[in-house]
Amino acid sequence: MSGPRIEARIPVAFPLAGGSAALIVAALILVPLGAVTMTAGGLRAPSPADLEALWFTLWQAAVSAAVSCALAVPAARALNRRRFPGRTALVALMGAPFVLPSIVAVTALLTVFGRKGLVNEALGALGLPSVGIYGAHGVILAHVFFNLPLAVRMILHGWQAIPSERMRLAASLGFGPAEVARHLERPMLRQVLPGAFLAIFLVCLTSFAVALILGGGPRATTLELAIFQAFRYDADLGRAAALALAQVAVTLIALGLAAAVTAPPAFGAGLDRAGERLIPTGRLRTAKDATVIALIAVFLLVPLATVLTGGAGQIPRLPASVWHATAVSLAVAAGSTVLTVALALTLATAGRKWAEAAGMLPMAVSSLVFGTGLFIVLRPLAPPAMLALPVTLIANALMSLPFALRVLLPEAKRLAADYDRLAASLGLRSWARLRFLTLPRLARPLGFAAGLAAAFSMGDLGVITLFSDGHQQTLPMAIYAMMGSYHQNLAAGAATVLTAITLGLFYGLDRIGRRSDDM
Amino acid sequence: MTCDGPKFAGLQLEGLELRQGDFRLSATLAIPAGARVALIGPSGAGKTTLLSAIAGFLPPSAGRILWAGTDIGALPPGERPLSILFQDQNLFPHLTVGQNLGLGIDPRLRLSAGDKVRIGGVLDKVGLAGMAARRPAELSGGQQSRVALARALLRGRPMLLLDEPFAALGPALKDEMLALVAGMAAEKGTTVLMVSHDPADARALCPETILVAEGRALPPQPTEALLNAPPPVLRAYLGQRHTER
Numbered sequence: 153m154s155g156p157r158i159e160a161r162i163p164v165a166f167p168l169a170g171g172s173a174a175l176i177v178a179a180l181i182l183v184p185l186g187a188v189t190m191t192a193g194g195l196r197a198p199s200p201a202d203l204e205a206l207w208f209t210l211w212q213a214a215v216s217a218a219v220s221c222a223l224a225v226p227a228a229r230a231l232n233r234r235r236f237p238g239r240t241a242l243v244a245l246m247g248a249p250f251v252l253p254s255i256v257a258v259t260a261l262l263t264v265f266g267r268k269g270l271v272n273e274a275l276g277a278l279g280l281p282s283v284g285i286y287g288a289h290g291v292i293l294a295h296v297f298f299n300l301p302l303a304v305r306m307i308l309h310g311w312q313a314i315p316s317e318r319m320r321l322a323a324s325l326g327f328g329p330a331e332v333a334r335h336l337e338r339p340m341l342r343q344v345l346p347g348a349f350l351a352i353f354l355v356c357l358t359s360f361a362v363a364l365i366l367g368g369g370p371r372a373t374t375l376e377l378a379i380f381q382a383f384r385y386d387a388d389l390g391r392a393a394a395l396a397l398a399q400v401a402v403t404l405i406a407l408g409l410a411a412a413v414t415a416p417p418a419f420g421a422g423l424d425r426a427g428e429r430l431i432p433t434g435r436l437r438t439a440k441d442a443t444v445i446a447l448i449a450v451f452l453l454v455p456l457a458t459v460l461t462g463g464a465g466q467i468p469r470l471p472a473s474v475w476h477a478t479a480v481s482l483a484v485a486a487g488s489t490v491l492t493v494a495l496a497l498t499l500a501t502a503g504r505k506w507a508e509a510a511g512m513l514p515m516a517v518s519s520l521v522f523g524t525g526l527f528i529v530l531r532p533l534a535p536p537a538m539l540a541l542p543v544t545l546i547a548n549a550l551m552s553l554p555f556a557l558r559v560l561l562p563e564a565k566r567l568a569a570d571y572d573r574l575a576a577s578l579g580l581r582s583w584a585r586l587r588f589l590t591l592p593r594l595a596r597p598l599g600f601a602a603g604l605a606a607a608f609s610m611g612d613l614g615v616i617t618l619f620s621d622g623h624q625q626t627l628p629m630a631i632y633a634m635m636g637s638y639h640q641n642l643a644a645g646a647a648t649v650l651t652a653i654t655l656g657l658f659y660g661l662d663r664i665g666r667r668s669d670d671m
Numbered sequence: 672m673t674c675d676g677p678k679f680a681g682l683q684l685e686g687l688e689l690r691q692g693d694f695r696l697s698a699t700l701a702i703p704a705g706a707r708v709a710l711i712g713p714s715g716a717g718k719t720t721l722l723s724a725i726a727g728f729l730p731p732s733a734g735r736i737l738w739a740g741t742d743i744g745a746l747p748p749g750e751r752p753l754s755i756l757f758q759d760q761n762l763f764p765h766l767t768v769g770q771n772l773g774l775g776i777d778p779r780l781r782l783s784a785g786d787k788v789r790i791g792g793v794l795d796k797v798g799l800a801g802m803a804a805r806r807p808a809e810l811s812g813g814q815q816s817r818v819a820l821a822r823a824l825l826r827g828r829p830m831l832l833l834d835e836p837f838a839a840l841g842p843a844l845k846d847e848m849l850a851l852v853a854g855m856a857a858e859k860g861t862t863v864l865m866v867s868h869d870p871a872d873a874r875a876l877c878p879e880t881i882l883v884a885e886g887r888a889l890p891p892q893p894t895e896a897l898l899n900a901p902p903p904v905l906r907a908y909l910g911q912r913h914t915e916r
Contacts, residue, residue, distance in 0.1 A: 554746020
């Protein structure tokens with residue numbers, strides 16, 4: 153290449169769409185947050201309990217994210233270079249714990265690690281003391297269970313995004329594993345890991361159900377749990393608002409740090425030749441990879457299997473109200489998935505830092521804070537119960553948006569770097585560009601993002617609890633109600649239905665994306 | 672050249688100034704329509720940058736770019752009277768050869784039966800008859816170059832900018848491509864601007880050459896004379912072998 157690097161002057165596909173989407177998202181987040189703050193009457197000095205919640209939130213999020221990423225690198229490497237029966241299913245199921253409704257997932261962990269769980273029964277049989285799951289380490293265990301698969305998937309995507317031409321070049325140069333790691337894998341990890349760490353850190357910052365069930369008390373209360381308690385138990389909107397603002401500040405700092413450490417993409421484009429992998433041979437390396445894959449599979453799949461086998465027998469006995477709630481959940485999930493994907497695609501292809509920032513903004517606001525703010529704004533306009541489902545749909549879409557954006561952004565940037573000039577030189581614009589370039593090139597991450605959004609919406613138990621008067625029920629809310637009225641068996645049956653639908657939606661949408669990409 | 676004189680039929684760069692950080696390049700020159708001109712100069716002198724500016728990827732900090740007397744500086748890349756072939760990424764890998772070519776007729780790919788016949792025709796012309804349904808990855812490097820050239824042929828723009836698209840091809844294949852370009856250009860009267868590292872390419876295809884060096888792009892001069900008696904900066908770049916024939 154002669155001359156300096158060309159900074160192309162290339163118009164984006166829809167110049168106004170990025171700004172409009174960013175404005176809509178920003179307004180939907182900032183207006184409710186402003187309403188909460190105004191209702192609270194401004195900031196107040198934090199109490200020692202508030203500071204403790206802030207510290208615990210940061211600490212558990214950092215530890216959870218670091219452990220998840222550290223375990224995910226060997227797992228993703230092993231999954232990338234090995235082919236074995238069931239690999240495709242395992243990779244798809246890797247998405248399962250992360251998208252599993254939190255109420256179901258925590259119950260599943262309790263069946264394995266709880267007081268009467270499989271682990272403690274085994275320890276008891278061996279005459280060993282039992283281990284507890286309640287407390288800070290339980291919160292971290294649950295967060296790693298939820299987020300390790302996300303980290304594996306994100307890093308695996310990164311590995312697959314290394315063009316096969318580069319791997320062939322490496323093979324032709326006689327690279328060993330060390331050289332491949334140095335010249336191909338570590339640059340990729342430097343690009344992918346900050347994003348993965350940040351995504352998990354942010355999930356854990358706003359973690360609620362895990363802390364509610366496994367945490368609590370002065371040593372293991374997150375900001376999110378403290379906000380909930382202030383809202384629901386103390387009706388202290390001022391304290392809730394102060395905690396919410398602290399969380400916004402923490403999130404923005406984390407976003408700034410991540411933006412500073414993320415390396416720009418340095419891989420050229422490949423021509424989509426069938427995948428070429430460098431497969432290290434040798435019994436030791438094969439055994440190491442096999443062990444890593446087996447351990448991860450057991451850790452992730454055993455709790456899931458316990459849930460599904462436990463509740464399946466109850467399904468025929470489920471009342472009609474559960475099936476009605478299922479239909480409602482499906483309709484809400486469909487609407488919120490379309491909204492999430494449309495917003496994420498618009499923001500990811502806008503090619504602007506502020507569009508990315510707007511898309512990440514929902515991370516700063518927890519589901520409950522968002523719901524309370526909207527409640528305050530909308531209460532004078534219409535009865536809250538009437539708005540329960542539309543508000544839930546929008547809330548679910550916004551809460552999924554940062555994840556969808558994280559998945560789409562690296563690929564969207566690569567698309568722009570590789571094909572913007574060619575598209576511009578051919579006059580490929582707006583809908584034609586969307587149809588013939590953006591959608592086909594981004595099919596794989598789009599399918600993954602849609603799967604995440606649908607699953608999150610199916611499993612969400614947040615905003616609707618504030619708006620519903622009991623008649624507008626989603627499936628998670630119906631399960632929550634049955635658990636509260638001691639119908640544990642029916643709750644397990646409904647949880648199995650919820651799990652099956654959630655995983656089905658996630659797996660199906662992810663598969664559609666991958667198949668379109670393979671074509 | 673004055674405004675009320677007859678319009679110059681060709682490409683004019685008037686007081687063109689390109690800047691990127693510390694990098695500067697200025698150019699005032701004219702290339703008659705139908706000419707075939709090579710851009711030669713040391714690495715980093717700005718050959719690709721100049722081509723990018725003409726193609727519309729880099730806004731000049733001063734000056735005008737005119738085609739047939741009309742300022743084309745405000746046109747987006749796709750509407751300029753030119754086609755450009757990059758060093759790589761000239762084809763969309765997820766689209767078929769036929770679709771890649773169709774984009775040259777209509778970016779929205781609304782193709783009539785007649786358009787498809789035309790696509791078949793140019794494929795035939797570049798020696799790839801019957802390959803419309805293939806994907807770029809199923810073609811050799813030379814065949815991919817032919818598809819990109821065929822698309823330029825379909826677009827029928829009066830200028831063709833070549834940013835070393837054949838650099839990765841072998842000598843025989845490269846000569847073949849240059850001959851194909853020469854034939855296409857002669858048939859349609861296309862103006863060709865070609866960046867090249869190889870003086871032999873310039874000699875083969877381009878009677879005239881623009882020397883890009885020391886922050887300036889000089890007006891075209893006869894290639895043979897320039898290469899036989901190069902100024903010091905070009906002599907240093909070319910080395911002995913190419914200057915003594």
